Structures are given as C-alpha cells and as structure tokens.
Amino acid sequence: MQAVLKKLFYVMPLLFGIGFIAPLIAQTMAYWDIAAPYGMSRLAFGLAIGAPWGLYAVWRGRWL
C-alpha cells in the first residue's frame, strides 16, 4: 500500500497535468471564447500543454 502510494505521488504531477490542468486550460479558453490553434480542440490543446508540463514537474521536481 505504502509503495503504491509512493509511486502514485511520484507521478502525481503528470496525472494532475493531464487530469486537471488540461481541462482547466480547455474550460478557461471556452470561458473567454478563445479558439485553439491549428484546428485543434480546446481539450487537445490543453493536453498538449498540461501533459508535458506535468512531466516536466515530475522530472524537475517543481512546476516552474
């Protein structure tokens, strides 16, 4: 249980990037009526930012 939790917390920024930041970006764009570039959907655009950002946070240990 403890080992599973430890691993889960290690990858949590990635999960947070995909599960929270991506939809947050998409819904913020919808709120301000901003279209995603290159014909992408807003959620795909959100994922394109949220997933690598989360991965960066896992790798660097900080979000910025």
Place this chain on the structure above:
Amino acid sequence: MFEGKLPRPDSAALRRALAPGDAPAACGRPEAAGDAGERPRLRELHRREREIAARYYAIGQTVRWRYVAATLACFSLWLALFPLAILGLVPLWLACGVSYLIATGGFITAHEAMHSTIGRKGSKGWFWNELTGQLSMIPLMFPFAIVRIIHLQHHRFPNDPVRDPDYPDGAPNLRAALWKAWLNRQPGKTAQAHHIKRVLLEEIGTPEAKAALKQTALAQLAGTLFFIGMALAGYALEVAMVWWLPRWLALIHTHVFFGWETHHPQTGTGRYDNTRIFKSSVGSVLSMWLEYHLVHHLYPNIPIHLTKPAYFEMKPLLQARGVDCSAH
C-alpha cells in the same frame, strides 16, 4: 455548549495554560537565565507577567465560542461557494477572494484548537475544539492531526534548524520568503514536506505522528482526485477558483505572514527572543494579530485576538527584560 465559568486561579487547567510557553529545557524558567542578583527581579517580572496572562486566559475562556461560531459559519459559506459558483450565482473572482480569506482565517481558528483553547481533552468543550480544528483545515487540505503535532513541535523548538518543522520558512527578506513559500510546496526535493516528515518520524516518532503522516497522504490524494474528478466533469474553472487557487494563495499567506514574518530572522531560541513584536507587511488584520507573536509563544493559550491587549499590559515588563518593543 461551554461551561462559561472562569477557571479558578489554582486550577490545573490554568496552571497548564500559564506554563512558560511550550518550551523545552533550553528555554526553561525565565528567571533561570539571569545571574543570582538578577533572579529576584526576573522572578517578580515573571509573576506579574503571569498575572496578566491569567486574566487574558480567563477572558478568552468566556469568548471561545466565537471561534467555533466563526468556523461553522465560514465552513458553511465555503461549501456553499461550490454550487453558487457552478450555478453562476457568484462571480468566480469573488468566490476566489472569499475562499482565500476563509482558508487563511481558517488557520487562525484551527490554531486556537491546536492549543486546545476552545476545550481541553476531557472537558465539555473538547468536541467543539476538535470540530473547529478539523473543519478549519479542510480548505487548506490538511488533516488537523498533523498540523497540531507540527505546531506544538514548533512551539517546543522554535528556530531550531533540525527540530523546528517551520524552520524551512526562513528567508532573508519578504521577496525571498514568498519565493521560498512557493518552492517549499513543490513536489520535488525542495519540498518542506521532506523536512516535516523527518521531524515527525525521527524527532517526534510517536504513533500519533506516524498516523498523522498517513492521514495527510490520504487527504492530499483525496483532494487531488477531487480536483481531477471535478475537472473531468466539466467544472475545472469553478473548482480552480473556489478551492485550488485560494488554497495556494492561503498556503503562501500562512507560511509567509504567519510562519516567516513572525520568527524572522530566526536567530533566537530563548524564551524572549525566539519570536518578536513587529509591524506586519500586510497590516494587523491580514496578519491576524500575529504582530504580537511573542505573547503567543510566552502564553500560547491566550487566544490570538487577545494577544494585542495582553501585550500592551505586558509591555513594561517585557521592556524591563530588554525585549525590543519598538514596533508597537
């Protein structure tokens, strides 16, 4: 709900309340620090200090229900912000501001509960003390158990680099403290959580501390899953503005203005120099009266909102000891 009676001056509760801080031997009895000729004078100053503290402790006991009422009202409002924001009945910026104030103020009401000023274990007020602590910490997403253990450890070893869980809040100036507060909350090596975990396991090491650590992991996991669940359900913006962002702002606020500013520059470890009397960068209200933090460390069971009048009564006694009282 509460007994409403003032404690008798000889009661065990009062004696415990007026013990010299929650300090270890290093801080000791205040008069022990002086040389033999000084001791009677210091003892007399201490006696008069305790008399003032006893009075404010007693006043605090008559108004402690206010902390419970404030917690119940604020927590209900905080919960109501979710449907209100989702239904568009409250603008998101307003919900964010209100939630930030509730989360920040919640630390103060929880702080009273940490020192059991609302009700001691075994008393009628204990249930309300624990309820106040638990509900107040939910917007900050921390179980009350861990915050209480951490805070009482901080009182025992203020400014001790190894044993004080709040030591990583230290920074040379306000700008650095704001940066540090953010850095300390990052997921990697810079996280204050590593220092706190070590203090809990190695310095405290009680079963309660270990259990509190597990509770914290589960609470943080549950909170994060709630954020993700709400976001996937289409309410990312609402949950971000009602909980996620205000929580972040409140965590930075509490660590900078309640943690860093009160103990800056973290040099003293003695009873009268481990904290200070200062003018807060955010003023009295937003610092929640922590400008009189020395009084709180001397007598932790005087409610925070009464530390200001208690300080002004104690001021001549503190000055007589050489405490810097120039800020107020």
